[in-house]
Amino acid sequence: MRTTVKDVAKAVGLSTTTVSLVLNNKPNRIPKATREIVLKAAKDLNYRPNHIAVSMVTKKTHTIGLILPDISNLYFSELAKVIEEQFHKYGYNVLYGNTNGTLEHDFEYLNLFIDRSVDAVIMTVSSNYSEKEIKSLHEIAEMNNVPIMMVDRTLDDPRFMSVLLDQKLGGYLATNYLIHLGHRKIACITGPKSLRISIERLEGYKSALQDAGLPFDPALIVEGDFRVDSGVQALPYILGQNATAVFSLNDMMAIGVYRECRRYHLSIPQDLSIVGFDDIFIDEFLEPPLSTIAQPVVEIGEYAVKKMMTVLEGEEDPSCADTMVFKPALKVRGSASKFMEKKQM
Amino acid sequence: MRTTVKDVAKAVGLSTTTVSLVLNNKPNRIPKATREIVLKAAKDLNYRPNHIAVSMVTKKTHTIGLILPDISNLYFSELAKVIEEQFHKYGYNVLYGNTNGTLEHDFEYLNLFIDRSVDAVIMTVSSNYSEKEIKSLHEIAEMNNVPIMMVDRTLDDPRFMSVLLDQKLGGYLATNYLIHLGHRKIACITGPKSLRISIERLEGYKSALQDAGLPFDPALIVEGDFRVDSGVQALPYILGQNATAVFSLNDMMAIGVYRECRRYHLSIPQDLSIVGFDDIFIDEFLEPPLSTIAQPVVEIGEYAVKKMMTVLEGEEDPSCADTMVFKPALKVRGSASKFMEKKQM
């Protein structure tokens, strides 16, 4: 059995109250003498507080629920790492769950974690929710009085705190870059249309075209699913449209394009320019290194934690839910080049 | 406030005992009538048990501590995902911690998780431990009566359950492959010498050379740190030794070699053959696709969980700690080819 406050109290011949007071540094100024006696005994007996019992009475578990679509995805694993490390600094531990991008799992984990009395939840929702689902989520949060923070993807509801990326700006930056390289037929491989980030990044694409006075051609848009294979499958179509450049809404699909280009004996960027999105670590090791839109993952994670801590420490009311938007940046490497008249094939 | 058993009891005019009995399906056969009344009330009141309170009395938290060196590393994030998903099936949740590969953090998280009364710990140790540290770790496990399972890396101590990869076989397979392609000067980029896996993979390398009647040349060994940069830095030295092939003890360093080869205008595999270790997802998208040694991560994770579950369900005594060893497999892609006499440079 682990030693308890009782054991310590017995050992020093004082009450559990006194021991507890000392151990928690309570301001009931306990004289230094007793204080040290207690501390010494606690140390000698190797006393470690039982968090379960503490939670029972304080109603705080110092535990955060982290709900992510897929931790084996580079972006999320990086995010998870940052979030865990930051919370760790504050003495919080992280319980995590993979939803595999399904809405039911979002709710399942949320309820599970709430049942386990987490102090807060950080989540990336699996998809866009319907009105009803948003309402349901909000009710759960309210009823259980647990603050929820949305990271990376948010819901159309201002009542949730969220920290996001300006996805539209990212789309704009990428497209604008290609336009300025002289490209006119720029294809775009999107993510699932049900995801806000797909829509927003695409909006940036459209917006850049518009600003440049270029027409938006729906034929140049291919829907993908953010996985490598989408890129592989999209290429033939893109070539058929005589596009000279591609904006892939994430790097994984861009990698698929790379691969398929090799099969077609096309070289990047001479035959096809390409810009991705995410800036996953592998980008700089591809041949040629992939130009992409970088997200400040570390800043995003750090901000999410810091913000949540202010809420947990009661300095801020979670209902004053605001949204923080981080700016992406274009990272130029070697996968896009100036448009040249295509040699006849 | 959440509804409690008390609320339910009050609502149906029965005692908390009866309610608890029903809700937990206890064999004290409560008549169907009362049973249904209770169940209905619980449902109507949206009763959810308070896990904290349950843990308080049952001494089980249904929580597992997962301690990994770096969850942003592809291998570990994949492992973490499998482990979480499997435990989830059994109704367990996972608390995770990143040690950043430092021994102090191993212990810090272990103690933290034990203080939080996890039912078990799954960990990948950060490094080789000294006798003293092993003893210390074992004492902590014993004293707190928490089963610990070592995954991927283990300690020189048969008292811990572990599930490992036959690292030596992996080293053998890779080297043997290169030998059979006709290579005689095969360089090896190792990981930190303090890590068992480095040593064991290197042993496989030596063993393959020996079986082929080839001499072991220490000059062909370069110590790396498992990061991309090590590969980058190792290449010039390797070329200086006139090696025609490289066995990189992990894929990240192999990627570094790829990159540096481009700078030197060397093509793989014509100018240099290379085999990696780990089989991270990106391998097949490199140019050329990287041949490597694949670990059955999913099987490893699943086994670890299943084994731990038998211990947790009391079917097995954790002290009968055995070790499961999985076999790696050579995955041939395009980064190694038959040795050809080098053209003069």
Add this chain to the structure above:
DNA sequence: TTGTAGGCGTTATCAA
């Protein structure tokens, strides 16, 4: 300055 006692929500023991 320190101690008593009650309570957190649940399960378990034992009696009725």
Add this chain to the structure above:
DNA sequence: TTGATAACGCCTACAA
């Protein structure tokens, strides 16, 4: 078949 009651380990009003 059901109900008091204690117990888990800790915190904290309130009392002394």
